[in-house]
Amino acid sequence: KAGVTQTPRYLIKTRGQQVTLSCSPISGHRSVSWYQQTPGQGLQFLFEYFSETQRNKGNFPGRFSGRQFSNSRSEMNVSTLELGDSALYLCASSLVGRYYGYTFGSGTRLTVV
């Protein structure tokens, strides 16, 4: 079965611009979470969506936002990009119920110049 698909794989943006990242979860997975990975910081939780509703939110500024569509696909938006936003952004999907853990996509590598 298809895994978690993230597009695009790589992105280069200029400071001040905005960016939208996309995530298609595994079929049947209704929960989608987003993480930011930077060297030395590990995986920092951004937010989680379940049935089109944001269920949990991490400690990131309001420039980071997301949404989930009725087909469970999710998008993440970052406005007014800063150099420090350069990171690998990972999307993970899961079945209802935390004991199933996550299945991660390969990520979108965002570079802000």
Added chain:
Amino acid sequence: DQQVKQNSPSLSVQEGRISILNCDYTNSMFDYFLWYKKYPAEGPTFLISISSIKDKNEDGRFTVFLNKSAKHLSLHIVPSQPGDSAVYFCAATSGNQFYFGTGTSLTVIP
């Protein structure tokens, strides 16, 4: 506030020997713990998990130990193989949100 910590950024082990990766957590409400493995340019993949009602879970060459009183878990890989070279993340949860450590980069030397 890092609720899950992996204090060793890197570890090198000879092929065939044991690899021990450590993880500490601060939240006593965590009741489920997982280990993920990540290769470059790929997303993390699930490796093994343990519930707080257990103190050990084994899956082939991989064993996870949980010491609740010390708020510590460890992953043992025996024997280590060059293909095990990757970054390993531990994660913990008490609800819908998973908290990840900063990762330990394991290098298995042939």
